[in-house]
Amino acid sequence: MSRKRETPSVAAPPADPDRLALRADCANCFGLCCVALPFAASADFAVDKAAGRPCTNLQADFRCGIHAQLRERGFSGCTVFDCFGAGQKVSGTTFGGRDWREAPDTAPLMFEVFPVMRALHELLWYVTEALTLPPARPVHGDLRRALADLDGLTRGSAESLARLDVAALRQDVNALLLRAGELVRARVPGRKKNHRGADLIGARLRGADLRGANLRGACLIAADLTGADLRSADLIGVDFRDADLTGADLTGSIFLTQAQLNAAKGDTTTRLPRTLSRPAHWPS
Known part of the structure; x- marks a missing residue:
């Protein structure tokens, strides 16, 4: 076939x-x-x-x-x-x-x-x-x-x-x-943020330290995550529609999918896990 x-x-x-x-x-x-x-x-x-x-x-x-x-x-x-x-x-x-x-x-x-x-x-x-x-x-x-x-x-x-x-x-x-x-997430030192299932629509998280955060199922529609540090964060089920990931660091984040990235905004400064690709509609 x-x-x-x-x-x-x-x-x-x-x-x-x-x-x-x-x-x-x-x-x-x-x-x-x-x-x-x-x-x-x-x-x-x-x-x-x-x-x-x-x-x-x-x-x-x-x-x-x-x-x-x-x-x-x-x-x-x-x-x-x-x-x-x-x-x-x-x-x-x-x-x-x-x-x-x-x-x-x-x-x-x-x-x-x-x-x-x-x-x-x-x-x-x-x-x-x-x-x-x-x-x-x-x-x-x-x-x-x-x-x-x-x-x-x-x-x-x-x-x-x-x-x-x-x-x-x-x-x-x-x-x-x-x-x-x-x-x-336990490998990340210090206190980690827990936003599991949180309503973060339009949240202002520019430059936020979200290393090792629990963001499972969080709604981050149109959130400003420019320059945010999401390394080792659990991102399973996060709704990233129209979220701004420009300059964000997602290397080492876990359970992130290509579909989540495709729904978000970003550019060449967005750092991604090696198994995922920069969406074609993101500006170069």
């Missing part, structure tokens, strides 16, 4: 063999994010779309017809979505290359399985990262077992995937990720 589609507008990050299968490969996906998922007219999407209905911009070859103008045409939400490689896994492995157009009987189950697979792949991404963190060695054994279990689940049948209790899986794996994050 090979479908030529555009890839996200970011430069290729350095090779990371352990996570290659967890990066979106749009050329080998049946446009599942453009069909299976719903979106509502908002600042992120120009129109409403129901789950299971193809986006009007999706072409017959599964390409996006406005890929190069997504932001200008009101579809910035598309530019910050990451399936973590779930699209090609469902398309090529779970359904063996049978696409929903040629085999419409597969569509309902395929669209049901896609968000489940995405959740599994996202967890795999975080667990794989946690296994690269030396301070988290005390939980590496449990993390390796979780990695094997999650990988096995992704290779199950479509029916078994549809039956999975994703919320329970997230809860179990999150306990390990939380412990890994605590071990990393």
Whole structure:
């Protein structure tokens, strides 16, 4: 199966063999994010779309017809979505290359399985990262077992995937990720800030010392983080939409994803983890 589609507008990050299968490969996906998922007219999407209905911009070859103008045409939400490689896994492995157009009987189950697979792949991404963190060695054994279990689940049948209790899986794996994050942050001297789940919309955090901070699930929409120090901060689930990361130092931050960066603002002075890339829309 090979479908030529555009890839996200970011430069290729350095090779990371352990996570290659967890990066979106749009050329080998049946446009599942453009069909299976719903979106509502908002600042992120120009129109409403129901789950299971193809986006009007999706072409017959599964390409996006406005890929190069997504932001200008009101579809910035598309530019910050990451399936973590779930699209090609469902398309090529779970359904063996049978696409929903040629085999419409597969569509309902395929669209049901896609968000489940995405959740599994996202967890795999975080667990794989946690296994690269030396301070988290005390939980590496449990993390390796979780990695094997999650990988096995992704290779199950479509029916078994549809039956999975994703919320329970997230809860179990999150306990390990939380412990890994605590071990990393404990290496930072001094008192660390705890903003877990905090509402920091528009917060003025210019130059803030957030080394080793717990920012899990924090809402930092449009926050001013210019020049902030986020080294060793736990950034899992942080909403960075329109946050200004110009000059911020994110090297060594943990559980940061490309999608989070794509939603933020920054430039060449923003320092990033080696596994992530500077978004193309950031000024050079």
